[in-house]
Amino acid sequence: xxxxxxxxxxxxxxxxxxxxxxxxxxxxxxxxxxxxxxxxxxxxxxxxxxxxxxxxxxxxxxxxxxxxxxxxxxxxxxxxxxxxxxxxxxxxxxx
Amino acid sequence: xxxxxxxxxxxxxxxxxxxxxxxxxxxxxxxxxxxxxxxxxxxxxxxxxxxxxxxxxxxxxxxxxxxxxxxxxxxxxxxxxxxxxxxxxxxxxxxxxxxxxxxxxxxxxxxxxxxxxxxxxxxxxxxxxxxxxxxxxxxxxxxxxxxxxxxxxxxxxxxxxxxxxxxxxxxxxxxxxxxxxxxxxxxxxxxxxxxxxxxxxxxxxxxxxxxxxxxxxxxxxxxxxxxxxxxxxxxxxxxxxxxxxxxxxxxxxxxxxxxxxxxxxxxxxxxxxxxxxxxxxxxxxxxxxxxxxxxxxxxxxxxxxxxxxxxxxxxxxxxxxxxxxxxxxxxxxxxxxxxxxxxxxxxxxxxxxxxxxxxxxxxxxxxxxxxxxxxxxxxxxxxxxxxxxxxxxxxxxxxxxxxxxxxxxxxxxxxxxxxxxxxxxxxxxxxxxxxxxxxxxxxxxxxxxxxxxxxxxxxxxxxxxxxxxxxxxxxxxxxxxxxxxxxxx
Numbered sequence: 001x002x003x004x005x006x007x008x009x010x011x012x013x014x015x016x017x018x019x020x021x022x023x024x025x026x027x028x029x030x031x032x033x034x035x036x037x038x039x040x041x042x043x044x045x046x047x048x049x050x051x052x053x054x055x056x057x058x059x060x061x062x063x064x065x066x067x068x069x070x071x072x073x074x075x076x077x078x079x080x081x082x083x084x085x086x087x088x089x090x091x092x093x094x095x
Numbered sequence: 096x097x098x099x100x101x102x103x104x105x106x107x108x109x110x111x112x113x114x115x116x117x118x119x120x121x122x123x124x125x126x127x128x129x130x131x132x133x134x135x136x137x138x139x140x141x142x143x144x145x146x147x148x149x150x151x152x153x154x155x156x157x158x159x160x161x162x163x164x165x166x167x168x169x170x171x172x173x174x175x176x177x178x179x180x181x182x183x184x185x186x187x188x189x190x191x192x193x194x195x196x197x198x199x200x201x202x203x204x205x206x207x208x209x210x211x212x213x214x215x216x217x218x219x220x221x222x223x224x225x226x227x228x229x230x231x232x233x234x235x236x237x238x239x240x241x242x243x244x245x246x247x248x249x250x251x252x253x254x255x256x257x258x259x260x261x262x263x264x265x266x267x268x269x270x271x272x273x274x275x276x277x278x279x280x281x282x283x284x285x286x287x288x289x290x291x292x293x294x295x296x297x298x299x300x301x302x303x304x305x306x307x308x309x310x311x312x313x314x315x316x317x318x319x320x321x322x323x324x325x326x327x328x329x330x331x332x333x334x335x336x337x338x339x340x341x342x343x344x345x346x347x348x349x350x351x352x353x354x355x356x357x358x359x360x361x362x363x364x365x366x367x368x369x370x371x372x373x374x375x376x377x378x379x380x381x382x383x384x385x386x387x388x389x390x391x392x393x394x395x396x397x398x399x400x401x402x403x404x405x406x407x408x409x410x411x412x413x414x415x416x417x418x419x420x421x422x423x424x425x426x427x428x429x430x431x432x433x434x435x436x437x438x439x440x441x442x443x444x445x446x447x448x449x450x451x452x453x454x455x456x457x458x459x460x461x462x463x464x465x466x467x468x469x470x471x472x473x474x475x476x477x478x479x480x481x482x483x484x485x486x487x488x489x490x491x492x493x494x495x496x497x498x499x500x501x502x503x504x505x506x507x508x509x510x511x512x513x514x515x516x517x518x519x520x521x522x523x524x525x526x527x528x529x530x531x532x533x534x535x536x537x538x539x540x541x542x543x544x545x546x547x548x549x550x551x552x553x554x555x556x557x558x559x560x561x562x563x564x565x566x567x568x569x570x571x572x573x574x575x576x577x578x579x580x581x582x583x584x
Contacts, residue, residue: 014371016185053382060381065120065157068127069141076140076247086136087244090187093234 003032097265098306101337107306108333109313110269110299111261112325114276115254116286117230117294118161124229124253125152125195132292136246144251146190151379158253159383161285162202162227164393165255168283168400169222171206173390177226179380182372187245188232196256198374201226202383208259208279209402210271211420220272221260230254249293255286261300261310266329270322273297274424277322278401281426296320301332303340311336312346316353316360328353332360404429412441421449427463428453434470439477447473451491455498467501468494476504489513489561516563519571522555525563526571529554540576548572 005024008031012019019027073086080088098105120130126143143150166173178200181193203225209217232250234243257276263269277295280286288295302313314336316328331353336346351360399407401423408419422432422445431452436444452473456466476494479485485493485508496507508514516522529551530537540547548569555568 014183014373053376058381060383061153062156062159063122063127063153065122065155066127067122067129070128070139073135073137073140076137076142076145082242084239084242084244086138087235087238087246088137088187089239089242089244091243092236092239092241093187093243 003028003035097267099303099333099337101341103341105306106303106333106337108263108265108329109261109302109304109310110263110266110329110333111313112257112259112263112269112272113298113300113315114257114259114273115230115296115298116165116257116280116288118158118227118253118255119285119287120155120157120161120253122155123251124155124158124227126251128248128251130252132294134248137248139248140250144190144247146192152195152377154380154383155253158227159202159385160393161253162225162255163385163390164283164397165257165280165285166203166206166225167390167394167397168279168285169203169206169208169225169257171222171225172204173385174200174202174204175385175387175390176200177202177383179227179377179383180374181377182228182374184370184372186231187243188234188247188250190232190247190250194229194231195377195380196228196374197226200382208272208275210268210275212271213267215416218262218268220262220268223258223260225255225257228254228256261302261313266326266333269299269329270326273322273325275401278424278426282398282400284398290320290322293320297325299325299329299332301329301336302346303333303336311340312348314346314348314360315350317350317363319353324353324355327358328360331358335360401429408441412436412445414441414445418445418449421453425463431463431466431470435474435477437474439474440481443477443480444474447477447494451494455494467499468497472497472503479504479508483564484508484514486515486561486565489515492561513562516559519567522559522563522567523571525555525558526551526568526575529558530572530575537576548576551576 005028008024008028009019012027077083077086077088082089098107100106117130118124122128123130123141123144126141128141128144129139131139141150143152163173177197179195180198182196182198183193185192201224205224206222208220208222210220211217230249230252232245232247234245236243238244259272263272277286277288277290280295281288286295290296297319299316299319300313301316302311304311314332316332319325319328332351339346350363352363353360404423405416405419408414408422409416414422421428423429428448432445432448435448452466452468453463455468456463461467473494476490476497479493480487480490489508490504493504493507493513496502496511497504500507533551533554536547536550540551551572552565552568555572556563556565559568
């Protein structure tokens with residue numbers, strides 16, 4: 001499958017990955033190989049086949065509407081690169 | 096339909112809404128953290144909401160029920176199979192880096208909302224879809240000059256995104272749609288409709304065109320949290336687009352913000368190079384499969400909705416369309432009225448609720464839920480009028496006292512001695528005194544100035560301190576004055 005370096009640059013930007021220009025060509029080749037390999041699936045005739053979401057049919061597990069968690073702001077922000085009291089803080093984003 | 100007069104002729108606005116309604120539930124869509132408003136920062140956050148590695152979402156059954164209930168209330172198709180997708184974007188209040196939403200297979204399909212217009216006609220606004228999704232957290236920009244603070248209490252709270260077709264043709268229709276949708280949600284109990292707290296907000300899509308022409312390019316105005324702002328933003332945006340086109344320009348499709356201070360819209364600062372959300376089915380969640388019995392079970396518990404209630408108020412209780420509309424517009428108002436009208440004259444009850452109670456509430460800035468007069472007390476007041484115990488005029492005085500003190504009408508009437516006097520003997524004495532006190536006027540009346548009757552009635556009512564039965568006063572006065580006249584001739 002054809003992938004060009006502009007597409008790879010764009011995908012990297014959307015994923016917020018900082019890819020230097022001199023690595024783009026190599027990445028493009030790798031991605032193309034992955035897509036070619038997965039592209040083999042396209043050779044199978046799947047007309048009229050319902051997409052399969054699980055090998056074994058299972059219902060989506062559901063939860064009762066009850067408050068069972070919370071009250072742990074300190075633990076929640078413990079891993080934050082920066083916090084102010086119980087808040088996370090990030091570089092200013094303003095709209 | 097109201098047209099916009101431009102320099103080059105008339106234009107028509109085309110408006111569609113995307114409404115975000117917070118699902119009424121105890122806990123979040125995929126976690127057991129509380130949805131309560133106003134909690135301590137980050138105290139209502141689970142490890143799922145904070146997107147800690149390895150955490151898995153488990154859907155809240157109540158939120159599913161609420162979405163189905165809302166769909167049924169909108170007369171919409173319920174999709175027995177729906178799918179949760181990831182909508183990918185980066186923002187500090189979205190720790191997962193994606194929002195769990197529904198894209199190609201929402202839980203609810205097309206439905207409709209009827210809106211009543213000012214001119215007495217109705218318009219059907221089609222609903223395109225309703226889907227479940229997660230709310231984001233809250234960013235606070237005003238606490239620190241260089242940093243944005245983030246509170247994730249709202250992150251993961253269940254929202255219903257309700258999307259209308261572009262079926263509205265004026266800002267007033269957009270406001271009427273939002274008003275009716277909010278009423279339906281509140282009747283259903285699926286969203287509290289509290290726009291100040293952000294439980295209900297709307298993005299408004301506006302374009303303009305020559306009446307009946309093809310659709311123009313639309314702009315989306317984000318995140319409006321009052322019905323007034325929806326109307327003002329839509330009105331301003333439509334006028335802005337007309338001005339752009341008439342100046343020879345073209346409307347650019349973009350996302351705009353409404354400045355509530357100036358009443359204008361402006362483009363969002365970041366022109367976010369075109370959105371690319373790269374939706375894909377969330378691998379952490381299987382498709383949501385419902386069975387007919389589940390849907391029927393919810394259908395069986397649907398309350399009477401505003402349109403049906405309005406019809407019943409008009410057809411069965413004999414109210415006017417206008418009064419019925421006022422009463423059903425809000426679930427609490429309708430319930431209050433029904434409690435007052437129960438077993439009583441519905442029109443009289445409606446009059447007291449709309450004119451007196453709503454009037455007093457408006458003047459004091461209170462909501463119906465905080466009314467100092469209970470429905471049973473107002474009903475008792477109606478009973479006192481019907482039984483002839485007090486006159487309508489005295490009832491007004493009693494109502495004012497009820498509103499001020501919260502006391503029941505019976506004790507106010509008894510304490511102030513306001514019972515209407517219907518005893519003919521007592522009234523006759525008053526009437527005789529009035530006639531005796533105004534011999535000149537009596538002579539004038541008998542000389543043909545019969546409109547003086549009103550004067551005598553007024554005097555007699557005043558003498559009785561408003562308590563005399565006006566009908567009896569009238570009859571007695573007329574009899575005595577006319578009888579005297581006959582004797583003179």
